[in-house]
Amino acid sequence: MGQPRKHKVNEDFFKVWTDEMAWVLGLFVTDGTVNNRLNTIYFSQKEERILKLIANYMEADYVIVPPGKTRTVPVLVIHSREIKRDLERLGITANKSLSLKFPPVPDQYLPSFIRGVIDGDGWIQDRGYVMNITTASAEFANGLYNVIVAWELRSEISIEKTRSGRDIYRVWVKGKDSLSKLAKIIYSNCSENFIPYKKERLIQWFKK
Numbered sequence: 001m002g003q004p005r006k007h008k009v010n011e012d013f014f015k016v017w018t019d020e021m022a023w024v025l026g027l028f029v030t031d032g033t034v035n036n037r038l039n040t041i042y043f044s045q046k047e048e049r050i051l052k053l054i055a056n057y058m059e060a061d062y063v064i065v066p067p068g069k070t071r072t073v074p075v076l077v078i079h080s081r082e083i084k085r086d087l088e089r090l091g092i093t094a095n096k097s098l099s100l101k102f103p104p105v106p107d108q109y110l111p112s113f114i115r116g117v118i119d120g121d122g123w124i125q126d127r128g129y130v131m132n133i134t135t136a137s138a139e140f141a142n143g144l145y146n147v148i149v150a151w152e153l154r155s156e157i158s159i160e161k162t163r164s165g166r167d168i169y170r171v172w173v174k175g176k177d178s179l180s181k182l183a184k185i186i187y188s189n190c191s192e193n194f195i196p197y198k199k200e201r202l203i204q205w206f207k208k
Contacts, residue, residue: 007063008059009060009078009080009083010058011080012082013083014086019189019190020112020193022105022112024058025092026112026117026119027045027050027116027117028041028043028087029096030117030133030135031043033094036084036094039079039080040078040080041078043075043078044071045073045120046072047195048074050195053192053193057193058078060076060078062076063076090103097135097136097137098166102142102143102144111186114144115194116193118133118186124201128176128202128205129175130172130179131179131202132170134170135171138167141169145157148173152181153173153178154174155172155174156172157170176205180202182202183203183206187202
């Protein structure tokens with residue numbers, strides 16, 4: 001028998017697709033990290049309400065590392081070899097930023113997954129005319145672009161160089177009609193799992 005768990009967590013969380021799981025997965029591919037040596041995953045998010053919601057969905061003890069000298073936002077810590085393995089099965093590994101694949105998300109859960117990605121790494125202009133998601137993975141960018149195009153939204157990918165010479169990819173949605181349609185798609189099945197100011201920027205045109 002192994003050592004008893006120090007902190008509780010639902011180790012089957014990433015085994016079964018739900019809207020909550022898909023949203024958390026979207027946040028993790030953008031704001032999460034994996035530590036192979038410690039069998040630990042970390043969620044970084046400046047809105048601590050979001051970290052508490054993730055812990056609630058995952059039935060996890062709220063183990064938090066507050067901001068400090070080496071980090072500017074709080075971090076939720078979850079220890080589980082099984083969860084780390086499940087994320088690997090979904091193509092999410094340590095040092096994932098360059099090699100991240102677009103996960104095999106079932107169509108019905110794509111809106112929640114994309115909402116999580118936007119909550120994690122999406123930028124939305126305050127006037128609501130353009131939005132982009134930034135990633136260092138060409139494969140993830142292309143998968144994201146294909147979903148957005150399949151939703152019949154106006155989209156494109158731009159490529160920029162970092163100071164170190166690496167490529168970064170921005171997947172864009174442009175035009176208030178496309179952003180309004182995107183908002184209707186991704187917020188149709190959620191009551192609490194979203195970042196409010198991003199939702200407000202996306203829905204501002206179809207409220208008028």
